[in-house]
Amino acid sequence: MVAIVVLLNAVAWLGLALAMPKHSQALLGKKYCAKPQLLLRLIAISVMALAVWLSVRAWGISEGVIAYTVALFLPGLAVVMLLSIYSRKR
């Protein structure tokens, strides 16, 4: 379950990053207009909500929320590194 929550958080962080013009330009070579940006943000937040729900279901309310909070760090770091490496390669 830890791996699934970490993965979902990574997807959510990546979605939020791509919704930012600076990173979408660096990563994909194009800037999204307002509507796709909003859609990406909504999808990313929904994935985060799914991760919270899965954590709470697996570990209970107190431990689940803590697990989710702790599981934000590693995927966040991974997405930042990915963006940094990939942006330089392009």
Add this chain to the structure above:
Amino acid sequence: MKGGFRKSMTWLHTWSGLVLGWFLVLVFLCGTASYFRPEISQYMRPELSAAGEPETLKALDSAQDYLQREGMQAEHWFITLPTEREPQRLRVFWSDEDGRHFEQLGVDSAKTVQARETRGGDFFYRLHFDLYAIPALWARCIVGICAMFMLVAIITGVIAHRKIFKDFFTFRRGAHQKAWLDAHNVMAVFGLPFHLLMTYTGLVSLMFLYFPWGMVSEFGSDREAFFEEAQGYSDHIEAAGQSAPLARFSTMAETAMSHWQSETVGRVQVHDPGDANARVSIEVPDTRQVTYRAETLVFDGVSGELLSANPLPSLASHTYGFFYGLHLGRFADTGLRWLLFLAGIGGTGMVATGLILWSQKRYSRWQSGSGPTVMYRLIDALNRTVVLGLPVAMASFFIANRLLPIELTERQHWEERSFMLVWAAVLLLSLCYQGRQAWRHLALVATLGFASVPAVSALTTQRGMLSSIQQGEWLFVGMDAALLVIAIVFAALAWHLGRHKKATLRGDQP
């Protein structure tokens, strides 16, 4: 503090972070290592196996047989039973006219087993709030002040960071000083909830020391009376003065297990063993619940009858137990414990990158001779001693554990002294040897230190990586692998620092 609110916050963040950062790296790093306290303790006693399942009842019988043979003159016995994470560790403690006795016993032999004297993971755990060589009370006050300022640094850091959302995913690898700034920001922002939780719960766990007035106004200096009332039980009873045989502890443990629906029990305490009024207290085992429960069942030591169980804790006790349990992280399974560990490393990295950033920002000024060079040199040396010297000292602690003679008097203290002496040596070297190359060379020393622990272990014990794989001792394999990964991380850091030097020589300015 000129220039408005944000500048004031930046000033406060920089200087509170710098001065207390030296302590905070120690507190964060040693606290993070404590997530694997039992594993480190077992790794540092290579004579003992770390494999198997905990056999609570058999271990309790062994401990009782041993203590009835050796410790009948004592007023109290303490038995620490094997757990899932320490399946072979059975320890007993008693004190009598001959002094205090700690023994490690075989789970099924009722005899002492010989293992090297070491504090293992307990050293890092205690160091993270008791520090070293100063009274515990003072140390905890210092750590409390640091934690308070950590909260200040977190809040002022958020305020000082003007483009916190815009820079959320930014990491400029190529730009040297900006790379450290980005690394600092990334580790702070993504770990922010964890850093806040750990700092706040750390303060709460010692709140009776920091804010004792409520307790003192009701109970005076009798702290034990307060905790007994808070926990809802008291197991104090006068000895009858008549001897009587003890009932079997394992039978009482079975009752406790069925009471808690658990497969093990926690620590066992025996008051007045051999007396007609003997009492046996059995603590609840660590569970997968976040809330730390100080729950105990009290048995009549002679008849084995259950005398009292804790009532449900009050809301205040439950809240305190929740925060305390959250800080300890004992509820976590293996996967979650690794996430906590990595987030803790992130916290250490946040403070460490802040300290490095301070040095980097002032390096150019120092080079051009326009900065306060003596002060800069001192602070830079202290930063290096804390950021890289502490890991070097930790590696030396493991190496000392493997190299110090087993029969050495005060062996465990010599392990601790090795840690402190190496750390002090790094400070001296850092004061004499300055500049960016000093950072790189110290990172290389840390690489060498951590990489050599598995090698020294293989040469001096039966728990080398290959033989551990053959024996199925996966804890030793895992610890060796983790130490090698840490060595690789420091090697990557040294390479990064070396790469920057080449870039500077080519003319790229930081």
